[in-house]
Amino acid sequence: MNLVSEVYRTSTEQADKVAYHFMGKDTTYKEFEDSVSRFATALKELGVEKGDHVAFLLGNTPHFIISLYATMRIGATAIPINPLYTTDEITYIVQNGDVKAAILLDALLPLVEVGLQVFPDVHSYVVCETKPDTFEKMQALPANVKEKVHSFHQLLIQTKPEVKPTMMNEDDTAIILYTSGTTGHPKGAMLTHKNLYSNARDIAKYLQIRADDRAVTTLPVFHVFALTVVVNAPLLASAQLIIVPHFSPKEIFRIGRELQPTVFAGVPTMFNFLYQFSEGDPNDLKSLRLVVSGGSSMPVSLLHNFEEKFKVRVSEGYGLSEASPVTCFNPLDRERKPGSIGTNIVNVENKVFNELGEEVPVGKVGELVVRGPNVMKGYYKMPEETAAAIRDGWLYTGDLARMDEEGYFYIVDRKKDIIIVGGYNVYPREVEETFYKNSNVLEAAVLGIPDPNLGEAVLAYVVLKEKSTTVDELHAFCKEHLVKYKCPKEIIILDELPKNATGKILRRNLKNQALSRA
Known part of the structure; x- marks a missing residue:
């Protein structure tokens, strides 16, 4: 099983169920599957084959979700890139990642002309229209640029859908996530279909995400935290996504009031802004039953203040790109320990090792290591870095931690200068x-x-x-x-x-x- 096949199954068994809500419009699982199928066919017709790399320069819109599942559907590899990156940062990832096609927001249309010089191996650009005049701008491009540029919308309406997802090996690379590296250049963590599916499945089970949940998707979807916790896990559970283009406290309170979301995931900064927002009525968020925080440690005072104001429990966890990303979370059925990253999630094992690779006693500080079906297959084109990160089946996180007598982990410091x-x-x-x-x-x-x-x-x-x-x-x-x-x-x-x-x-x-x- 994989994410694509499971979402396809939902689209056939619960065709009329809402998959996502975006800008006032609901899209059913059947409609979502139809778009995925059409775009998968379109990518094939553009020459994208199994094993090819496709860059995404997209934000929180349906374009990203459709593109991701369509790319995985044909066995190609997605490379999500922050669309706010500079040309230098984008160029390195595209060149190092051997990208064959790119899907980008219309605001980045000028990048295409630059790309002809700096990454000539990219043979196709699919532009996602968000503004009324985008298509006209595409038509006005120079001939040598225009021949490589295609409209996302036109591809969808002109392409016939396939019938079934392509069969793929669970160890095939589904996504390459570039993480900032200590060498000055980011490293591409290769996550397989098994990695993504297992972590989405296990975190959905651990956090008890249900089919009747409505998850606020405001964390950047090109980031692995959002990708697993508020995209893949809810879709795997046949839940609904509420896709929010940009985080805004005012918008989150409006969504809470009008759409009654049940799941919210954010980083501590978001919780601070929500807590400090003077116009926010706590009653607007009373429908939330599951609130999770990640990305960095939340100050204990903020955690307590937020919980007191909004009458909801906040569960903190831990993850990293190389682990798809979640390894620990505070359990929902037992004591929550403020300041802790929680306990092992389902099917994932964390331990604390010393410099000799030996497990340290309870309460002692060492490096946090992890193993499980969620751990990456390695860094793209970086065998030495891969060997240093994964040793004897354990992923060395670079974070210093300790474990208490009840199996709760605490991050003490960062071994890396992150x-x-x-x-x-x-x-x-x-x-x-x-x-x-x-x-x-x-x-x-x-x-x-x-x-x-x-x-x-x-x-x-x-x-x-x-x-x-x-x-x-x-x-x-x-x-x-x-x-x-x-x-x-x-x-x-x-x-x-x-x-x-x-x-x-x-x-x-x-x-x-x-x-x-x-």
Whole structure:
């Protein structure tokens, strides 16, 4: 079994049941399946075959859901990319990911002309229309560009649906998720059909997601947390998605009032905004029965305040892209421990190891490791990194944790220098590499600092070759090369960075300096 076959089964057995609601319109499972089938056929006619890679530059719209299931249906591999990424970031992923076709929002139409030069191996672009004049703009493109561009809407209405999903091997790669890497470039985690199906199935069972649930899908669907918890798991349970293009507290309260959702998943930043929203009436969210938080640890005070105001329990969990992503969650049928990431979910095992790969005693700190059917098959074209991450069947997460006597896990610190901004992972090396692209930057050191709204923010210390470059110019340079959440909130110019005797930058000194300024 896989996600495609299970959704197909629902479309035949419960054809009139609503699969998703978007912008005031309901779409049934039968209508969803019809669109998936048509678009799968269209992709084949564009030359996309089993094993080919298809990039998605899409946000929270039905285009993403249809494209994902159509791509998996024909055995091709989806590569979701944040559509807000800069051209540099997109180019690396498209080139490294050997992308053959791309599906993108109409707002990114200018990227197609750029793509002809920087990623010429992409032979087809499917543009998803969200504005009335998009088709006219496509028709006005230069001939050499126009021949590669196709309308998502036109493909759907002009293509006949197939009858059944294509058979595929459970170990075939379904999705490659690019995660920020410590080497300065993101790594492509290869998730199989088995990985995606098992984690959606197991988290749906663990969180007791039901067929009568209505899940708010406002987390970015190109992110693995949303993909599993509020897309694949609800669809697998024959539930309904309420697709929300952008997170807005006002919109969430309106949806709560008018559509009576039962499931909400978010990152701590979202919960903080909902809690602080002065116009929000707690009664508007009274239909919620399951509320989950992930992406980063929620401050215990915020958790208690949110629960008290909205009279609903918030369950925290843990996951990472390499594990599809969920490994732990606070159980619904037992005690919830604030500050804990919970216990093993169904069919997944977590342990805490020391540096020798041995399990440490209860209460001792070590590296969190995980194994189960959800663990990736490896990093795309990175065998050495794969061997370092997966050892003796265990995925090493890079996070330091401890386990209590009842099997609840607690994240103590991050072994990696990761910064989590509003639920998004930012690796210092990637930002530092961007600074080094500036010809006047001699050295750069990047770290995370506490932020009341986003959990953490990026702080950069920079040493210049010449004093002519200003902080404002450095901010502008970052905005040109990095997506917004990776850009430093603050840039501090120093004469030199603190180093030890071997020349290694003393990040702890910089961290202490930053915290003393707070």
